Structure formats: structure tokens, C-alpha cells
Amino acid sequence: MYLLELGGEDDAFAAREASSGAADVRRIAPGLAVAKAVAPERIRGLAYTHRASKLLGRTDADPASARALLETASIDREGTVAVRATDVHGSSGVDTGRAERELGQILVDRGFEVDLDDPDHVLRATFSEGALESGGGLEAGKATGDLFASEPDDTLEKTVSVCALGWLAAESVRDFGSRAPTDKPFFQPGSMDPLLARAVANVAGARPGATVLDPMCGTGGVLVEAGLVGADVVGTDAQAKMVAGARENLGHFLDSDELSSVGVERGEWHVARGDATRLPLADDAVDGVVFDAPYGRQSKIETHRLEDLVSGALSEACRVAPRAVVVADRSWAGEARAAGWELEAAFERRVHRSLTRYVLILERR
Ligand SMILES: C[S@@+](CC[C@H](N)C(=O)[O-])C[C@H]1O[C@@H](n2cnc3c(N)ncnc32)[C@H](O)[C@@H]1O
Structure with a gap:
């Protein structure tokens, strides 16, 4: 024990x-x-x-x-x-x-x-x-x-x-402070804190030999953490600016032959411009999906209503992976079930008066 x-x-x-x-x-x-x-x-x-x-x-x-x-x-x-x-x-x-x-x-x-x-x-x-x-x-x-x-x-x-x-x-290796969003080569407001990013990457199955996808990767915060624990990572984002920025961050943190601080080889990474509701990936292409849904007010939502974006992204995630972790400012549990997921666990934490953060852990039905 x-x-x-x-x-x-x-x-x-x-x-x-x-x-x-x-x-x-x-x-x-x-x-x-x-x-x-x-x-x-x-x-x-x-x-x-x-x-x-x-x-x-x-x-x-x-x-x-x-x-x-x-x-x-x-x-x-x-x-x-x-x-x-x-x-x-x-x-x-x-x-x-x-x-x-x-x-x-x-x-x-x-x-x-x-x-x-x-x-x-x-x-x-x-x-x-x-x-x-x-x-x-x-x-x-x-x-x-x-x-x-x-x-x-x-x-x-x-x-x-x-x-x-x-x-x-x-x-555990406590080097998260060195990857604060504002200290990364590319920063945008709304970037995920590296501790939460590492945790959701781990829950999604990030480890050597596994591939993790973030279909709305933003600055690449989740992908950096998944890559540092040895997973191969794939990101897409609708905005060209984010794709370029995520590439900059991933190159900075993952392009090294040295072992990462946790003692494993850093994973390989790929980032492309793409729509999370129409992923350019084959069925079952990855082991786990993580995404941080736009909060409506803070992220630019390309061409979709927020509800349609999240529902579409959940359906596509269910097609390409057996497991997903979704971080958002509302539950989205109904949309997840409708997209073919079973809710394995849900966590809810009040961040401040006007923001509660939800983390949903989803298994394909
Ligand atoms: C909350 S941010 C993600 C932040 C990211 N986790 C980070 O740490 O930087 C949401 C991202 O979704 C992207 N996005 C919005 N609509 C999209 C779509 N239809 N397909 C792919 N990405 C989209 C936005 O460009 C934004 O970068």
C-alpha cells in the first residue's frame, strides 16, 4: 500500500x-x-x-x-x-x-x-x-x-x-512555475494554468506511447504538458495566429533530445489550422482528447454559435478517441451525452464570483 x-x-x-x-x-x-x-x-x-x-x-x-x-x-x-x-x-x-x-x-x-x-x-x-x-x-x-x-x-x-x-x-517534479502562461514565448489571455493543464492531460491518458489531441489548442498549454510527460501531441485551432503561437510554444518546450524534467523523452508534436467540428483525423486516430471550450466572452469563436461549436467538437472527439476531458465555464454534460459520451466523473470549482470551472471526464459509450 x-x-x-x-x-x-x-x-x-x-x-x-x-x-x-x-x-x-x-x-x-x-x-x-x-x-x-x-x-x-x-x-x-x-x-x-x-x-x-x-x-x-x-x-x-x-x-x-x-x-x-x-x-x-x-x-x-x-x-x-x-x-x-x-x-x-x-x-x-x-x-x-x-x-x-x-x-x-x-x-x-x-x-x-x-x-x-x-x-x-x-x-x-x-x-x-x-x-x-x-x-x-x-x-x-x-x-x-x-x-x-x-x-x-x-x-x-x-x-x-x-x-x-x-x-x-x-x-512529482515541481517545475510548473517555469511555464506560467505569461512567461511562454507566445501568450494570450485565457491560457490554461500549467498545473491544471498537466492534470487534465494526465487524466486524458498522456504518457509515453499515447497520442493526445487538443482540437482547440490555443497557445498549446495542454499539449506542452502532455508532451513533457512523453505523449505525442496533436493540436488544431481555428485561428492562424493561435496555430503559429502554439507551434512557437511547443517548439520551445518540446524540441529537445534531452529527457524532460520528469525523466522521459519529450513527445512529438503537430499543430495545424482546423475546425474542431470537422477534424482532419481518422476514426480512433488518438488515445485521448482534451479541450478547454471557449468561454464565449473571451475567445474568438470561429463561425459557430458556442453551443454548436461545443456539441460539434464533442461529436468529433468521440469519433477520434475513446476518452476525453473537457474544461469549461459550464457543464456541457447534456451535450456530451448527446454526442455519444458517458460521463465518468465531473468536477466543479468556483474560481471567483462570476466563474465556476467544470471538468468533465468522458468515456465513449
Ligand atoms: C479557451 S481557448 C483555449 C486555450 C488553451 N487551452 C490554452 O491554454 O491556450 C479556446 C480556443 O478555441 C479556438 N477555437 C474557437 N473556435 C474553434 C473551432 N471551431 N475550431 C478550432 N478551434 C476553435 C480559439 O481560437 C481558442 O484558441
Whole structure:
């Protein structure tokens, strides 16, 4: 079993992204999840998971319980160690510096040498308290695992207090700041934040050997992130200016023989001018589609009413790929179903007073 430390504001969405690199992901407390298995090279490319650790055990979020857990846990490691503790969102009030020292002392008592600078093994000690919701739109209805299965009355929220200890196994690469939309060679308002772009690319199946399409690619934000985790990427946009700009950005971030920071070869890329409602692609040409539907007021909509554009793009996406992820300022779930998709999950987050962001995860029916 592995412990996942989630990031971002929406644990349900973070857990959904994590399942692109881990098996049987289940949330156990705010900011924390467990998984039956992880692919370390995929964890490196996740946006909303910071770390995966081999779970040593879990108990209540108080230092005495954590010490008792570590004193009795079976430890199959040799070499130097360091303990790093986190109080998720400051929720448990645990003094993390003290917890690190106390847990470190237990490891010393058990025969380990501490090396804070360059340890062979890092023990993560995570403390979290709070309401555990199964939230995340439709995913709520799908929540499974013993946590919810043990609640026959369907109570979907309960208060939990968790300390989970685990040996650090993989960390995600936090270099998103270097790809802020305004720092890219080509920038336009409405460009997607690289963290969200990476997450939706991962959910759509971006990985070495897969091909991901963004039929309304704009500045190429999603394609850059998909390419950096090793997917081959294809983009179209109705505006020549965007096609030229996306090419500039993709060339800048993906045209290098070096491994990307996540440790895989960068994917190949192609961008062409095209209409998302009439894609120049064969049936089943790609593995996943991602698009960020125009918000009506901010993006130029070429020749279509917004409703027709999104419906047409959803139909074409369903023809060329078995899976899609759609980001938008409204749900579009009805249009997605009408276009042949099944809604696997939907996430909704209020960004500010006049903007709620929807993320739909679609599987071909
Ligand atoms: C919200 S933007 C995408 C932003 C992009 N995700 C990014 O990070 O830059 C929507 C894009 O859809 C494009 N677009 C509008 N109508 C289109 C159509 N019929 N076919 C293809 N692209 C279209 C616009 O030119 C715009 O670049």
C-alpha cells in the first residue's frame, strides 16, 4: 500500500489525476490518499500529487500514536534516515518539528543513523484532520472502498484524524512555475494554468506511447504538458495566429533530445489550422482528447454559435478517441451525452464570483 500526499484545493480531482499513475486510489483524510500500487515514473509527472510513499502504517493524528506506530512497525530498510513531517493544511495542530525529532529518535533507538542532508531513506509523517467528503460531483456516487462501504446509511462525510507514516518512494517534479502562461514565448489571455493543464492531460491518458489531441489548442498549454510527460501531441485551432503561437510554444518546450524534467523523452508534436467540428483525423486516430471550450466572452469563436461549436467538437472527439476531458465555464454534460459520451466523473470549482470551472471526464459509450 502507498500513501499519496495530494496538492491543490480539490482532493477528489487530485485523487482522480493520481489514478493515472496509481492503482485503486482512495482518499483517507484531507490531502491524503492511499493506493494499492504506484508507477514511480508516472508520479513524477503528476500535478496535484506531491509524493508517494510506501505506507508503514496509519493511526490517529497525534504524536503519541505516531510514536507507538513507529516503535512497533516492521522496518525492512538499511542505511541512513531522515524524518520529514507535515501537518496537512495546519489541520491537526501537531508540532511537526517536534514530531520529526521524536520519530527520528525512535529510528535511532532502532539502530538507524540519521542523515538530514542526504539520507538513504526519508520517512514521511503526515498528520491530517477534518471532514472527509466524497465530493467531486458524480465521483461521489462512485466512491468505493472500505471507508464508505462500511457506512450503509450513505453518510458521505465524516470527520477523520489520521497520521500516516511511509517511506518516500517518488516525488512529482515541481517545475510548473517555469511555464506560467505569461512567461511562454507566445501568450494570450485565457491560457490554461500549467498545473491544471498537466492534470487534465494526465487524466486524458498522456504518457509515453499515447497520442493526445487538443482540437482547440490555443497557445498549446495542454499539449506542452502532455508532451513533457512523453505523449505525442496533436493540436488544431481555428485561428492562424493561435496555430503559429502554439507551434512557437511547443517548439520551445518540446524540441529537445534531452529527457524532460520528469525523466522521459519529450513527445512529438503537430499543430495545424482546423475546425474542431470537422477534424482532419481518422476514426480512433488518438488515445485521448482534451479541450478547454471557449468561454464565449473571451475567445474568438470561429463561425459557430458556442453551443454548436461545443456539441460539434464533442461529436468529433468521440469519433477520434475513446476518452476525453473537457474544461469549461459550464457543464456541457447534456451535450456530451448527446454526442455519444458517458460521463465518468465531473468536477466543479468556483474560481471567483462570476466563474465556476467544470471538468468533465468522458468515456465513449
Ligand atoms: C479557451 S481557448 C483555449 C486555450 C488553451 N487551452 C490554452 O491554454 O491556450 C479556446 C480556443 O478555441 C479556438 N477555437 C474557437 N473556435 C474553434 C473551432 N471551431 N475550431 C478550432 N478551434 C476553435 C480559439 O481560437 C481558442 O484558441
